[in-house]
Amino acid sequence: MAELSPVLKQATPVLAARGEGVHLYDEQDRRYLDFTAGIGVTSTGHCHPRVVEAAQRQVGTLIHGQYTTVMHRPLLRLTERLGEVLPDGLDRLFYVNSGSEAVEAAVRLARQATGRQNIIAFQGGFHGRTMGAGALTSSGTKVRSGIGPMMPGVAFAPFPETYRHGWSETEAVRFALGELDQLLVTVSSPRDTAAIIVEPVLGEGGYIPAPPEFLAGLRDRADRHGILLILDEVQTGVGRTGRFWGHEHAAIRPDILITAKGLASGFPLSAIAAGQELMSRAWPGSQGGTYGGNAVAAAAAVATLDVVRDENLVANAAEQGSRLREGLHKVAAEHPVIGDVRGLGLMLANEFTTPDGQPDTTTATRAHAAAAERGLLLLTCGPHGNVVRMIPPLIVTADQVDEAVGLWSQAV
Ligand code: PLP
Numbered sequence: 001m002a003e004l005s006p007v008l009k010q011a012t013p014v015l016a017a018r019g020e021g022v023h024l025y026d027e028q029d030r031r032y033l034d035f036t037a038g039i040g041v042t043s044t045g046h047c048h049p050r051v052v053e054a055a056q057r058q059v060g061t062l063i064h065g066q067y068t069t070v071m072h073r074p075l076l077r078l079t080e081r082l083g084e085v086l087p088d089g090l091d092r093l094f095y096v097n098s099g100s101e102a103v104e105a106a107v108r109l110a111r112q113a114t115g116r117q118n119i120i121a122f123q124g125g126f127h128g129r130t131m132g133a134g135a136l137t138s139s140g141t142k143v144r145s146g147i148g149p150m151m152p153g154v155a156f157a158p159f160p161e162t163y164r165h166g167w168s169e170t171e172a173v174r175f176a177l178g179e180l181d182q183l184l185v186t187v188s189s190p191r192d193t194a195a196i197i198v199e200p201v202l203g204e205g206g207y208i209p210a211p212p213e214f215l216a217g218l219r220d221r222a223d224r225h226g227i228l229l230i231l232d233e234v235q236t237g238v239g240r241t242g243r244f245w246g247h248e249h250a251a252i253r254p255d256i257l258i259t260a261k262g263l264a265s266g267f268p269l270s271a272i273a274a275g276q277e278l279m280s281r282a283w284p285g286s287q288g289g290t291y292g293g294n295a296v297a298a299a300a301a302v303a304t305l306d307v308v309r310d311e312n313l314v315a316n317a318a319e320q321g322s323r324l325r326e327g328l329h330k331v332a333a334e335h336p337v338i339g340d341v342r343g344l345g346l347m348l349a350n351e352f353t354t355p356d357g358q359p360d361t362t363t364a365t366r367a368h369a370a371a372a373e374r375g376l377l378l379l380t381c382g383p384h385g386n387v388v389r390m391i392p393p394l395i396v397t398a399d400q401v402d403e404a405v406g407l408w409s410q411a412v
Contacts, residue, residue, distance in 0.1 A: 011368070011379070011380070012369075012372040012377060013372075014026050014032060014372070014377065015027050017029070018046075018047075019034070019042070019045075019046025019047055020045075020046055020047055021045040021046060021047075021048075021393070021395060022034060022045055022046075022392060022393050022395065022396050022397075022400050023046070024046065024377065030375070031375060032372075032375050032376070032377050033375060033376050033377065033392075033400060033403060033404055033407070034046070034377045034392070034393070035376060035377060035378050035390045035391065035392040035404055036377050036378060036379045036391060037262075037391050037392055037393045038266060039235075039261065039379065039391070040203075040235050040240060040261045040262060040347070040391045041261045041262060041265070041266050042262075042265055042266050042393050043238055043239065043240070043261075043262030043263075043265055043304060043308065043313070043393060043394050044265045044304050044307045044308065044311075044313070044393065044394065044395060045265075045393040045394075045395040046266075046393070048265060048303075048304075048307055048395075050303045050306065050307050051265045051266075051300050051303045051304055051307065053303070054299045054300055054302065054303035055267065055296050055299055055300045055303070057299070058074060058295055058296045058298075058299035058300075059296055061295075062295050063294075063295060063296055064291070064294055064295060064296075065295055066290060067095070067288065067292065067293050068284075068285075068288060072295045072298075074295045074296075074298035074299040074301075074302060075095065075293045075295070075298045077298070077302050078095075078293075078298045078301050078302050078305075079093050081301075081302055081305045081306075082271060082273065082305070085244050085245075085305070086257065086273050087245070087253050087254070087257070088253070089253065089275045090253075090254070090256075090257055090273040090274055090275060091273075091275065091276060092273065092274055092275065092276050092278075092279035092280075093271055093272065093273045094271075094272055094279075094287055094288055094292070094293070095269060095270065095271050095272070095288070095292045095293030095298070096270050096272070096288065096289050096292040096293075097268040097269060097270060097289065097291050097292060097294070097297075098128070098260060098268055098270055099127075099128050099133075099232075099234035099235075099258075099260040099261065099270055100127070100128025100129055100130040100133040100134075101128075101130070101270060101289065101292075102234065102258040102259070102260055102270035102271065102272050103127045103128050103130075103132065103133040103136065103197070103232060103234070103258060104128075104130055104132045104133055105258070105272045105287055105288075106195075106197070106230045106232075106256045106258050106272055107119055107132055107133075107136070107194075107195065107197070107230075108132075108282070108286065108287065109256060109272065109274065109278070109279070109281075109282050109287065110194040110195035110228045110230060110256065111194050112281050112282045112283070112286065113194075113228065113278050113281040113282070114194040114195070114226070114227075114228060116191070116192050116193055116194040117152075117153040117192055117194060118153045118154070118155060118188040118192045118193045118194060119136060119153060119154050119155075119193070119194060119195050119196075119197060120154075120155050120156075120157055120180070120183065120184075120188055120193060120195070120196045120197070120227075121136040121137075121138065121154055121155075121156055121157075121196075121197050121198075122138070122156060122157055122158070122159040122198055122199075122202070123138050123156050123157070123158050123159055124138060124139055124159050124161070124202050124205030124206065124208070124383060125137060125138055125139060125156075125159065125197075125198070125199055125202060125205055125232075126139040126143075126199070126202075126203055126204035126205055127197065127199075127232055127234075128234075129143050131147075131150060131151060132151045134147070134150060135150035135151035135152075135154045136151075136154055136197055138156050138205075139202075139204045139205040139383060153192075155183055155187045155188040157176065157179055157180040157183050158175065158176045158179050158180075159176060159198075159202055159205070159208065159210070160172035160173045160175065160176040160210070160211055160214050161208055163208075163339070163340040163342070163351065169211045169213075170213075172211070172214075173211050173213045173214045173217065176214060176217075177214065177217040177221075180217075180218075180221060181221070184221070184225065190224075190225035190226065190227060193225065193227050194227070194228060195227060195228040195229070195230050195255075195256070196218055196221070196222055196227055196228075196229055196230065197230040197232055198210065198215070198218060198229070198230070198231065198232065199231075199232045199233075199234075199235070199236065199246075200215070200231060200233065200236045200241065200245070200246025200247045200249065200250070200344075201235070201236050201241060201246055201343065201344055201347055203234075203235040203236070203347075203381070204381050204382075205381070205382065205383065206349060206351065206381055206382035206383065206387045207342060207343045207347060207348065207349030207381065207382075207387060207389050208342065209241075209249070209342065209343065209344045210250070212249055212250035212251070212252075214250075215247060215250035215252050216250060216251075216252055218252075219252040219253070222255070228255040228256060228278070229252075229254050229255050229256075230254065230255065230256045230257075230258065231245070231246075231247050231254035231256070231257045231258070232258055233245055233246055233247065233257055233258060233259045234258060234259060234260040234261055234270065235261055235347070236344075236347065237257075237259035237260075237261070237262060237263065238259060238261075238262035238263055238304070238305075238308060239262070239308055239313050239314035239317050239345075239394050240262055240317060240345055240346060240347050240391075240394070241317070241321075241344035241345035241346075241347055242314065242315075242317045242318030242321050242344060242345030242346070243314065243318075243345070244314050245257070245259075246344065249344065255274060255275070255278060256272065256273070256274045256278070257272075257273045257274075258270065258271065258272050258273075259271050259273075262304070262394070263301050263304065264297050264298075264300045264301040264304055265300055265301075265303075265304045265307075266300075267294070267296060267297035267300040267301070268291075268294075268297060269293070269294065269297040269298065269300075269301055272287075308394070311395065313394040313395060314394075316394055316395065316396070317345040317346045317394045318345055320346060320392075320396050320397070320398065320401050321343075321344070321345040321346045321347075321348065323398055323401045323402075324346065324348055324390060324392075324401045324404070324405065325341065325343070325348055327401065327402065327404075327405030327408075328341045328348060328350060328390075328405065328408070329341050330405070330409075331350075331405060331408055331409045331412060332350065334409070335409075335412045336355075337352055337353065337354075337360060337363050337412070338350045338351065338352060338353075338412065339351050339352065339353030339357075340353070343389075346390075346391060346392055346394060346396065347389070347391055348389065348390045348391075349381070349382075349387045349388070349389045349390070350364075350387065350388045350389075350390075350408075351382065351386060351387045352364035352367070352386045352387070352388070353386070359382070359383075359384035359386035360386050361384050361385045361386040363386075364380060364385065364386040364387065364388050365380065365385065367388060367408075367411050367412045368380050368388050368411075370410070370411035370412075371388075371407060371408060371411035373411075374407045374410055374411055375407065376404055376407040376408060376411065378390060378408075379391065390404070390408075392404070
């Protein structure tokens with residue numbers, strides 16, 4: 001009898017049978033408050049009726065129409081809808097299936113457009129597990145160890161971190177940008193550097209928001225040196241941070257934006273957006289893939305964007321994010337083992353620290369398991385796994401936030 005590979009290590013014992021809104025149910029119909037949203041994917045909640053209806057209708061009409069052979073209406077509609085929310089000038093799009101593939105595509109596009117090879121990424125950043133995206137990922141050792149050599153031409157600069165170093169935001173930004181400037185002199189000359197890739201909030205690396213001055217500093221370096229700025233909005237896009245795009249907190253414009261996860265409420269889909277001139281430097285046949293922009297996923301994405309707009313989910317993410325953050329601060333005040341509460345919108349983290357300031361992975365792991373036992377599903381992250389993060393669907397209500405805070409307080 002075949003069994004699942006142990007490589008798929010499961011963080012909870014839950015066998016999910018169905019999902020509805022913010023809840024998952026196991027086979028005994030036990031209800032769980034799902035503050036993981038399938039790692040930030042089920043943005044409109046589990047099985048939102050409008051997403052279900054759109055997908056079902058599409059399944060009965062056209063499941064797959066490969067976009068280099070024939071075009072289909074769901075993808076045209078999705079492109080039109082994304083055009084309404086993307087930053088000005090990022091009006092050319094193509095599609096693949098996952099975050100990692102979108103990262104690969106963005107790197108490929110940056111190299112095609114500039115004729116340069118190097119990519120600068122950030123320490124603690126996470127961009128995926130494929131060989132190219134994995135090469136840009138420094139978050140933990142699990143993704144890279146034992147599988148090299150990775151894609152060459154990648155240099156890592158520090159990401160501004162206040163809590164870990166006990167710095168002010170200004171100090172952290174000054175340090176990070178100073179190191180980046182050094183790197184551009186010593187390791188990756190601007191002449192050879194195609195792109196800087198950054199997450200608006202360091203995701204798997206511990207839910208650390210990029211200060212607006214940092215993103216502005218990256219924009220400035222990119223402009224000065226003709227380097228492209230790639231914003232990896234795989235996790236932060238589609239309202240997650242309380243703005244439609246995470247980088248909007250900084251009022252900067254990327255050259256290339258990629259998004260995935262919350263885009264199609266659970267159907268595999270990712271998008272790469274850039275300006276017309278830049279995109280025209282990618283030659284046909286060099287990008288995309290067999291399943292990219294699948295018709296059912298695209299129809300689900302259109303419905304997702306409609307729900308996000310019609311139910312004001314970006315504003316809800318901001319409002320419920322503030323409420324959740326306030327609740328988490330109260331829990332942390334009662335439990336000093338939580339050294340830091342941080343994040344943006346509905347992308348929030350609790351960092352567990354020992355009294356002498358070391359990462360406390362044991363207590364974080366225990367609290368994560370205790371929360372699951374009480375019916376609250378959460379995720380861990382951070383280089384030491386000592387950060388418990390909360391990333392509920394954007395439809396979460398004030399009552400559900402309060403319920404989660406109550407369960408979390410018991411679990412810690
Ligand atoms: N980029 C970011 C910022 C992510 O958070 C992730 C996944 O967590 C990825 C890329 C990779 O996405 P995927 O797992 O869909 O390949």
